[in-house]
Amino acid sequence: MKAQLEQLRGQLGQLEGQIGASVGRIEARVQAAQARARTAGASAADLTALTAVATGARSQAAQLAQPVAGAKSALAAAEAQLDTLRRTLDAALATVETDVVGQLDAARQPLTQAVDAARTVLDAINDQVASLTGTATAALGTLGAQVAAIRDTGDALVGSLQSALATALAVIAAIPVDDLPEALAAPARTAVTQAGTQGSSALTSAASAAQQQISPVVQRLTGVIDQAQTAAEQALTTGKTGLLTQLTTARQAVEGAARTASQQADQLLAALERQLATQQQGVAGQIQQLTAPAVTQAGQVVSQTTAGLAQLVQHSETRIAAAEAALARRAPTRG
Numbered sequence: 001m002k003a004q005l006e007q008l009r010g011q012l013g014q015l016e017g018q019i020g021a022s023v024g025r026i027e028a029r030v031q032a033a034q035a036r037a038r039t040a041g042a043s044a045a046d047l048t049a050l051t052a053v054a055t056g057a058r059s060q061a062a063q064l065a066q067p068v069a070g071a072k073s074a075l076a077a078a079e080a081q082l083d084t085l086r087r088t089l090d091a092a093l094a095t096v097e098t099d100v101v102g103q104l105d106a107a108r109q110p111l112t113q114a115v116d117a118a119r120t121v122l123d124a125i126n127d128q129v130a131s132l133t134g135t136a137t138a139a140l141g142t143l144g145a146q147v148a149a150i151r152d153t154g155d156a157l158v159g160s161l162q163s164a165l166a167t168a169l170a171v172i173a174a175i176p177v178d179d180l181p182e183a184l185a186a187p188a189r190t191a192v193t194q195a196g197t198q199g200s201s202a203l204t205s206a207a208s209a210a211q212q213q214i215s216p217v218v219q220r221l222t223g224v225i226d227q228a229q230t231a232a233e234q235a236l237t238t239g240k241t242g243l244l245t246q247l248t249t250a251r252q253a254v255e256g257a258a259r260t261a262s263q264q265a266d267q268l269l270a271a272l273e274r275q276l277a278t279q280q281q282g283v284a285g286q287i288q289q290l291t292a293p294a295v296t297q298a299g300q301v302v303s304q305t306t307a308g309l310a311q312l313v314q315h316s317e318t319r320i321a322a323a324e325a326a327l328a329r330r331a332p333t334r335g
Contacts, residue, residue: 001287005079008298012072015305016065022309023061026316030054033324042327053319060312064305071294071301078294082287089283093276100272107264114257118250128243 034050 001291002079002082004295005075005082005291008295008302009072009075011302012068012075012298015068015302015309019061019065019068019305019309022313023057026057026313026320027054029317029320033320036324037327040327042330046323046327050320050323053316053323056319057312057316060308064308064312067301068305071298074294074297078291081290085283085286085290089279092279096272096275096279100268103268104265107261107268111254111257111261114250114254118254121246121250124246128239 030050030053034047037046037050
């Protein structure tokens with residue numbers, strides 16, 4: 001509609017220019033005819049008749065220009081009313097937009113809260129997993145260190161017994177039995193052999209007893225570690241199940257909030273579309289009411305004035321030509 005009004009205003013402006021240009025050409029023709037008439041010695045009545053052509057053309061042109069000016073004023077008034085209507089519509093749309101955006105924000109708040117809650121649950125779960133894993137790892141590491149220490153102690157004890165055995169045997173073997181007199185050699189050899197055998201048996205028994213005493217301890221501690229590991233695994237499994245349950249609950253809350261927010265947003269947007277359609281229809285009707293009279297008037301003025309201007313030019317040219325013909329017929333008589 002704005003473009004149509006601008007087009008009509010342009011046509012009216014061109015029409016005003018055409019009216020002024022046409023009157024200027026008629027007056028120029030009249031002045032040229034009067035100059036020739038004076039040269040030919042025309043009478044005052046002939047000159048007055050030519051002047052009347054110019055005067056009549058100016059008068060008719062002024063009459064033709066009046067409706068053109070009125071149509072331009074009507075178009076300007078219509079455009080002003082359209083601008084006012086546009087500002088009113090912009091304000092109304094801004095109000096609707098603010099209202100809808102506010103409602104959308106309100107619809108999004110539960111979703112945002114649900115997401116924040118889920119994020120909080122996830123952070124807490126991460127902390128719980130780290131704590132549970134760290135506790136289990138620390139407990140197993142402590143038990144493992146204790147078992148290793150006991151094993152090291154046992155190995156050291158057995159090693160020291162075996163070392164003592166080897167030392168004793170070496171000492172016994174170093175006794176110079178062969179250097180004793182023959183009468184003493186046999187009893188000494190027998191005594192040394194018995195001592196070495198007894199010492200070896202005693203040390204071997206001690207080592208064996210130490211190993212037997214340490215082994216049950218290691219087995220019991222190994223069993224404790226196995227139990228602790230099993231308990232830790234069970235705790236991790238239980239904790240994992242509980243954490244997954246919390247995550248599922250949080251996800252369900254977020255999904256539910258998302259569905260609700262989406263439904264509310266769809267309803268709000270649908271309501272907004274209906275409001276905009278209603279306002280658009282109302283505005284279109286108002287625009288039609290505002291502009292139809294001015295547009296109709298301008299179109300009629302352009303058509304009628306164009307035809308009237310053509311008639312004015314033709315009539316004026318005819319009168320000028322008739323006056324010049326009359327002067328030409330009388331010229332020989334005066335000569």
